[in-house]
Amino acid sequence: MKDFVxxxxxxxxxxxxxxxxxxxxxxxxxINIPHLCFHEGLSLYGACRICVVEIEGRAxxxxxxTTLAEEGMVxxxxxxxxxxxxxxxxxxxxxxxxxxxxxxxxxxxxxxxxLAYDLGVRELRFKKGRKYxxxxxxxxxxxxxxxxxxxxxxxxxxxxxxxxGVGAIDFVNRGGRTQVLTFFxxxxxxxxxxxxxxxxxxxxxGALREKREVDEVWKAISDPKKFTIVQTAPAVRAAIGEExxxxxxxxxxxxxxxxxRRLGFDRVFDTQFxxxxxxVEEAHELIERIEGKGILPMITSCSPGWIKYIEHFFPQCLExxxxxxxxxxxxxxxxxxxxxxxIDIPPEDMYVVSIMPCTxxxxxxxxxxxxxxxxxxxxxxxxxxxAARMIKEAGIDFVNLEDEDFDEPLGISTGAGVIFGATxxxxxxxxxxxxxxxxxxxxxxxxxxxxxxMQGIKKAEVLINGLKLxxxxxxxxxxxxxxxxxxKEGRSPYHxxxxxxxPGGCLGGGGQPLPTNLKVREARANAxxxxxxxxxxxxxxxNPALIMLYKEFxxxxxxxxxxxxxxxxxxxxGLGN
Amino acid sequence: MKERLxxxxxxxxxxxxxxxxxxxxxxxxxxxxxxxxxxxxxxxxNLPPVEVYSVASFYSMFTVKQxxxxxxxxxxxxxxxxLKGSDKILEVLHKELGINSGEVxxxxxxxxxxxxxxxxxxKAPVMLINETLYDxxxxxxxxxxxxxxxxxxxxxxxxxxxx
Numbered sequence: 181m182k183d184f185v186x187x188x189x190x191x192x193x194x195x196x197x198x199x200x201x202x203x204x205x206x207x208x209x210x211i212n213i214p215h216l217c218f219h220e221g222l223s224l225y226g227a228c229r230i231c232v233v234e235i236e237g238r239a240x241x242x243x244x245x246t247t248l249a250e251e252g253m254v255x256x257x258x259x260x261x262x263x264x265x266x267x268x269x270x271x272x273x274x275x276x277x278x279x280x281x282x283x284x285x286x287x288x289x290x291x292x293x294x295l296a297y298d299l300g301v302r303e304l305r306f307k308k309g310r311k312y313x314x315x316x317x318x319x320x321x322x323x324x325x326x327x328x329x330x331x332x333x334x335x336x337x338x339x340x341x342x343x344x345g346v347g348a349i350d351f352v353n354r355g356g357r358t359q360v361l362t363f364f365x366x367x368x369x370x371x372x373x374x375x376x377x378x379x380x381x382x383x384x385x386g387a388l389r390e391k392r393e394v395d396e397v398w399k400a401i402s403d404p405k406k407f408t409i410v411q412t413a414p415a416v417r418a419a420i421g422e423e424x425x426x427x428x429x430x431x432x433x434x435x436x437x438x439x440x441r442r443l444g445f446d447r448v449f450d451t452q453f454x455x456x457x458x459x460v461e462e463a464h465e466l467i468e469r470i471e472g473k474g475i476l477p478m479i480t481s482c483s484p485g486w487i488k489y490i491e492h493f494f495p496q497c498l499e500x501x502x503x504x505x506x507x508x509x510x511x512x513x514x515x516x517x518x519x520x521x522x523i524d525i526p527p528e529d530m531y532v533v534s535i536m537p538c539t540x541x542x543x544x545x546x547x548x549x550x551x552x553x554x555x556x557x558x559x560x561x562x563x564x565x566x567a568a569r570m571i572k573e574a575g576i577d578f579v580n581l582e583d584e585d586f587d588e589p590l591g592i593s594t595g596a597g598v599i600f601g602a603t604x605x606x607x608x609x610x611x612x613x614x615x616x617x618x619x620x621x622x623x624x625x626x627x628x629x630x631x632x633x634m635q636g637i638k639k640a641e642v643l644i645n646g647l648k649l650x651x652x653x654x655x656x657x658x659x660x661x662x663x664x665x666x667x668k669e670g671r672s673p674y675h676x677x678x679x680x681x682x683p684g685g686c687l688g689g690g691g692q693p694l695p696t697n698l699k700v701r702e703a704r705a706n707a708x709x710x711x712x713x714x715x716x717x718x719x720x721x722x723n724p725a726l727i728m729l730y731k732e733f734x735x736x737x738x739x740x741x742x743x744x745x746x747x748x749x750x751x752x753x754g755l756g757n
Numbered sequence: 758m759k760e761r762l763x764x765x766x767x768x769x770x771x772x773x774x775x776x777x778x779x780x781x782x783x784x785x786x787x788x789x790x791x792x793x794x795x796x797x798x799x800x801x802x803n804l805p806p807v808e809v810y811s812v813a814s815f816y817s818m819f820t821v822k823q824x825x826x827x828x829x830x831x832x833x834x835x836x837x838x839x840l841k842g843s844d845k846i847l848e849v850l851h852k853e854l855g856i857n858s859g860e861v862x863x864x865x866x867x868x869x870x871x872x873x874x875x876x877x878x879x880k881a882p883v884m885l886i887n888e889t890l891y892d893x894x895x896x897x898x899x900x901x902x903x904x905x906x907x908x909x910x911x912x913x914x915x916x917x918x919x920x
Contacts (some may be wrong), residue, residue: 347805352821355835355873363806364792364821369805450918756796756806 185255193418194249202244202255203231213235213257214266214295216384218245220697221683222342223642228333230295230473232265233257238310242263264311264699267299275306279386284329284386288692291384294438313361319367321377321391321546323411323541325688327359329387336360336379336388343683345658348373361385363756372755374657376681377539377563377690378483390539390691391525393560394570400531401444408531409519410445411511411590412436414452415537415601415686416564418707422693423568424578424699429703433712434583440570441584449590451534452597454511455609457729458482459596459720461506461746462606463613464737466676470511470647475499476653477674480606482506482639484544487750489657494664495752500677507600508541509550511590513745518733519590520553527553533560537601537689540681552745556673561692592725593653595711595718602705603655603685604631604638607678611642611651612719624675626718634684634702637662639674650674656683691716758786759797766801773802776812780819788829789820817872817885826861826868828906831885835874838882842895846882847871849896853903867906 186195189206196205196424201224206213217228228248233244236254241262244255248661256262274296281287317325334351337360339346348371350359362371380388400406440448462480469478481487481502490497505513511534516527534541538561545548545558562570571578586590596612599605608628615623630640631651639703642649652674660679667673679749682688684701687708712718734742762779779798783790790813794805799806813819817831830850834843847869851857854867861868878882880892884899891902 341805347807350805350807350811352807352811353873354815354817357873361807363810363812364795372805755800756792 185249185251185253187249187251187505189255190257195466196249196286198249200249202233202235202242202247202249202253203660204258205249206233206244206255211257213244214299215332216291216295219333219335219338219382221260222338222382223588225334225338228331230266230271232262234259234262248522263299264534267301270296270299270301271305274301274304275528277331278328279304282398285389285392286383286386290386312357317362317367318391319369320373320543321369322373322542323368323373323377323380324389324391325360325368325605327361328385329385330360331385331387332358332360333384334360335382335384339378339382343656344376344489344656344681345372345661346372346380346493349379367459372489372679372753373544374489374492375540375690376657378682380539380690380695381688381692381694390563390566391542392564392566393542393562394573397533397560397562397570400533403531405529406446406531407447407525407529408533409447409515410440410451410533410535411449411451411454411515412440412507412509412535413537413601414455414598414604414605414685414708415689415692415704416535416567418704419461419537419692420564420568421578422563423572426579427703428700429707431707432578433579433711434585434600435581438581438584439576439578440567442576443570443574445533447587447590449511450586450593450597451507451511451514451536452593452600453590453723453725454507454514455482455516455597455600456594456720456723456726457510457746458504458507458600459606459609459613460726460737461510461742462502463610463617463721465502465504466610466614467617468738470649470675474730477672477677478502479667479677479679480610481748482606483540483680483682483686484601485540486537486657486660486679488540488543488753489660489681490664491751491753492755493661494668495754497664497749498669498752500667501517501750503743503749505746505748506541506544507597508536508561509557510746512545512550513552514729515590516553516555516557517745518729527555530555531559532557533562534558535562535564537686537692538682539563539690541691549748564689565691565693568693589725589728592723593715594720594723595713595715596720597723598708598711598715601686602626602632602708603680603683604653604678605685605708606680607631607651607653607676610676610678611649613721614649615642615644616719616721618647623719631678632705634698634705635692651676651678653678655680655685655688684750724735729749758783758794761786762794762798763801771801771803772778773804776802776804777816780813780816784819791822795802817875822899827866828886829868829870831870831872831875832858833873833875833877833881833883833885834897835878836869836876837878843882845896846894849899850903853900895911897901 192209213231217225224246226243231244234256314327328571356508417433421432479500520527542561596609631653638653687704688701795809799809814821858869858871882894883892
């Protein structure tokens with residue numbers, strides 16, 4: 181019993197484990213204390229003071245997020261004094277905040293706006309607040325920083341350092357001049373930022389956001405000379421419904437397809453098709469490497485945030501990366517070659533848009549290496565959030581749409597392509613294919629549950645033809661770093677490693693709807709695994725459209741043509757640039 | 758420079774505590790932190806480069822860009838100095854030297870920087886010229902100090918509080 185403490189919160193008796201904060205203890209009796217700098221999964225900070233409470237016997241109000249529950253404590257979370265203090269803090273934050281909510285990207289999801297409303301702030305009393313006008317950081321093709329909207333809660337700094345192990349941003353200067361900046365204010369694109377966008381998910385205001393490409397896409401759609409093709413990543417169908425009020429984990433594949441068609445895209449295709457293709461190419465590459473041609477462990481290469489990270493932090497390990505392009509880029513390269521020939525449309529008239537749960541994909545599409553078709557393989561990348569806004573702008577009643585199917589052939593996919601969107605999914609999909617390629621036997625138990633779930637690093641051993649294939653899966657770049665240190669020092673015991681930059685994999689990507697927290701990630705993952713079970717074909721190499729593609733166009737996996745269009749190389753970047 | 762920094766780093770076993778002593782040496786020898794040296798320190802101390810920049814920018818006595826000026830004038834703009842008229846002090850400096858805060862004069866002699874608390878609130882308003890603190894400032898006093906420096910006189914007779 182001595183591991184517990186009893187206390188009173190708002191007159192209710194609560195018993196909690198020792199070490200529980202008042203903030204968490206209050207949750208147990210259904211009290212949600214308002215907060216700003218507190219954020220799930222990050223270290224405690226105690227800077228914003230929004231979550232202050234009154235504790236009997238203490239003169240000052242204390243922040244509930246960093247104060248531990250003690251035996252016999254009497255806490256009040258909703259007194260006149262507490263309410264006045266909280267309201268004052270919000271008023272002071274607003275005194276330094278631009279009043280442009282109408283045009284702010286985070287109009288619908290701003291925690292500061294919500295707090296001001298909930299706490300009853302109905303007038304801006306302090307209008308003469310010291311207002312600096314800082315320039316925006318527009319250097320990155322993926323993430324934009326607007327220091328003017330920053331309230332210095334440090335959630336972006338903490339997610340970047342603690343969850344992603346990157347540390348691209350930090351507080352610079354001091355007092356009223358404090359700003360969140362990059363190294364020597366060089367801009368996100370000129371430092372070791374991975375473009376993962378987790379900072380956007382962590383930001384309570386509009387200080388961080390994706391680089392909008394919506395208007396470029398509208399322009400292409402309304403240009404009669406352009407043949408517009410859209411591809412959608414697996415994780416989008418498990419999340420975009422949230423933007424229209426559906427609960428997290430609602431699968432809206434069919435509605436999404438019909439909405440995109442109504443936006444005016446000429447073809448609605450599926451990135452899952454090229455995810456299947458990635459698996460077939462990657463499984464063959466793995467087999468080649470196991471047979472001695474190439475270095476082990478092989479590491480997956482479909483997460484562009486992860487790619488930029490390894491280029492900065494482990495440039496000596498680049499040979500371990502699979503040379504396969506990501507599904508987004510494989511799709512673009514094929515759309516402008518294979519499909520262009522098939523329907524007899526010149527690739528220069530094609531405009532390929534991808535809808536991704538990811539901000540780093542915007543950077544990836546602009547990489548110099550991604551022009552295998554002779555043109556930029558992918559012309560524009562929209563996040564899930566941007567796509568949802570287009571659908572709203574077009575006045576499409578998303579929730580009540582009838583389901584429609586993807587166009588053929590680049591819309592045909594298997595269950596293995598679906599699970600690409602979850603951590604462990606690429607590994608599982610690759611194992612399904614590699615097993616059958618190596619043994620020439622049918623794999624009966626196709627679900628590899630050991631690599632599923634939200635644990636940071638997952639390990640498994642699979643017996644294939646007498647070979648004990650050792651695999652590991654990491655998501656969140658600080659977990660990736662642990663596996664990479666082993667690789668760097670030459671003591672990695674694995675054959676094959678899957679890494680995704682974002683916690684939860686693509687479904688927790690920086691382009692996904694807000695909020696994205698553990699519960700939401702789990703719901704989205706369940707949706708993807710459900711879709712996998714519903715698919716008739718669940719192994720990539722059995723995708724009929726893929727078999728046709730190899731027959732008509734590529735020849736065989738790892739052929740010269742496949743290498744030219746579907747494989748890539750990497751850049752050694754290092755730190756500080 | 759890097760060799761001397763390495764000595765400091767070694768004496769602290771490359772722990773992060775070494776950062777401040779290193780920054781002091783850099784400030785004294787080079788007049789500010791350069792990107793190259795910041796990156797060097799980050800790699801040696803296994804810190805994100807931006808953290809080195811962050812620490813250097815936090816303290817008033819460090820400059821985060823190399824200013825090749827003979828006199829680096831740091832004016833405190835924190836609350837006590839502000840209440841005692843630091844804005845008037847800045848105004849005089851800008852006018853006398855013909856430059857704004859953050860700029861170097863054409864003759865490369867003066868650089869003005871607005872900084873946070875210099876730890877001498879009791880004698881506000883204060884400014885620091887190189888390593889000499891000038892306190893209880895008034896616009897007249899500042900004019901006098903600047904005209905002395907322009908004439909290349911020694912700063913000694915005005916030095917009141919050493920650091």
